[in-house]
Amino acid sequence: MKLSVKSLPKALHSLKARLIVSALLLILILMPLIGFTLNDAFKQQVKSASLNELKAYVYAVLAVTEVNTGGLSMPEVLLENQFNVIQSGLYAAITTPNTAVITGKSSNEFDAKFVENPQTLLYDRNSNSTGTQKIAWRSDSLLGIELPSQLPTPKKGQGQFSDITFNGQPHLIYSFSVSFELPATTDDDKHFNSQFPITIHIIKDQTEFQLQVDQFTQQLWRWLTILMGLLLVIQMTWLWWTLKPLSSLETELNAIENGKTNQLSDDYPTELQAVAQQLNTLLSTEQNQRKRYRNALADLAHSLKTPLAVIQSQTDLSSESFEQVSHINRIIGHQLKRAQSAAGSAWHLGIPVVSISDKLVRNLPKIYCQPLITIEQNVDRDAIFKGDESDLSEILGNLLDNACKAASSKVLLSVIHNTENVSAETLVLQVEDDGSGVDETLKAQIFERGIRADSYKVGHGIGLAIVRDLVDSYHGQLSIAQSTQLGGAMFTISFKY
Incomplete structure (x- = not known):
């Protein structure tokens, strides 16, 4: 019967937990077994000595x-x-x-x-x-x-x-x-x-016989208990020392994932040295490929927008043609932003959400000053977006921009980072406004493929289409509801890592 990892209890999915359980079983089974064996051997030895003593008495009486x-x-x-x-x-x-x-x-x-x-x-x-x-x-x-x-x-x-x-x-x-x-x-x-x-x-x-056995049993189990405790400490210390490189590797991978470093160190045992080198090669290759890809897309955008700008500058261009050229320009911008997304290839990136949200909250009220829009934020300062910085800027920027357009006076940004469950870490971005909200019919259309978001009312234009595509590329979920706190629209995006 083949034993798979999935068939094991959840706690034993950890290699460290398996080694600890194996060491505990070895100590808790082997040491008592040795104790019972030694105790029985001593009892038999004492009994044999008693037999020889009684035999000697028999011969003395017989004499x-x-x-x-x-x-x-x-x-x-x-x-x-x-x-x-x-x-x-x-x-x-x-x-x-x-x-x-x-x-x-x-x-x-x-x-x-x-x-x-x-x-x-x-x-x-x-x-x-x-x-x-x-x-x-x-x-x-x-x-x-x-x-x-x-x-x-x-x-x-x-x-x-x-x-x-x-x-x-x-x-x-x-x-x-x-x-x-x-x-x-x-x-x-x-x-x-x-x-x-x-x-x-x-x-x-049997009093003397039993006294010897009891004294030996007491001392045996006392010393075996001390030995078991000592072995347990030695085993745990040995396991900690043996598994320390794995813990270091996990720490460095978390640092890379959170964007704190770009490479693994080379201070690993021989068995892990090749793994670290391969991961570093993979990271460098992925980063260089993404950089070349974005540069190529930027060159493409520049080469396309220059001819379009020339066409748009023509004075004899009809209004219909000008509208179509503008439409083409928007489509190119949207698709280029979508293609430049680092989702799916940026697992090692980690961006603090506050680094983007603080800039947006500070700058957007300067744009929307007539009427004055107040942006409040309730942001977890330790929240990390595991993706590209420009993608996070696009998502938050478009959501806040649309909310400012639709709001009467107030916008609320909430960021919740749940790390209690390591296997299901979640990041929730929530943007609410005190505007009129989104029609129920449009809520359903937003999630239908092929329906363009730029056909929505003011405040929910093409920016939402970009947000939706970026969220989909990161396998996140986008939902629209009515804000219970402000009364307007509430856009909620959740990512599971």
């Missing part, structure tokens, strides 16, 4: 265990002192299978009553039963503690390590099964291979 005709014989005090201290946390017990019962006639004599296996003899004196097992001996540390009803019973010669809960606390238990051969006391006993199977159980409180 002092004796079985004779009198039964199981254990010393009163074991070498490991914790077995002798009541509820010390380290316990030992010996169980035998509950398959046969032996009752002793005296300390040295016994009679066997076989239950299931006549070869298995079990000693019953001073012991209690726990289901299928009989507890033959328990250490003094188990005094006052009731053992579980069923303890592990591995096969002979094998051990079993597991967890067990008794006395309300979790414990570790290691059980090891052995079998002692009973000595024969009579000639009949010699016919049987009499065995005395026992299982030695060493039980240890």
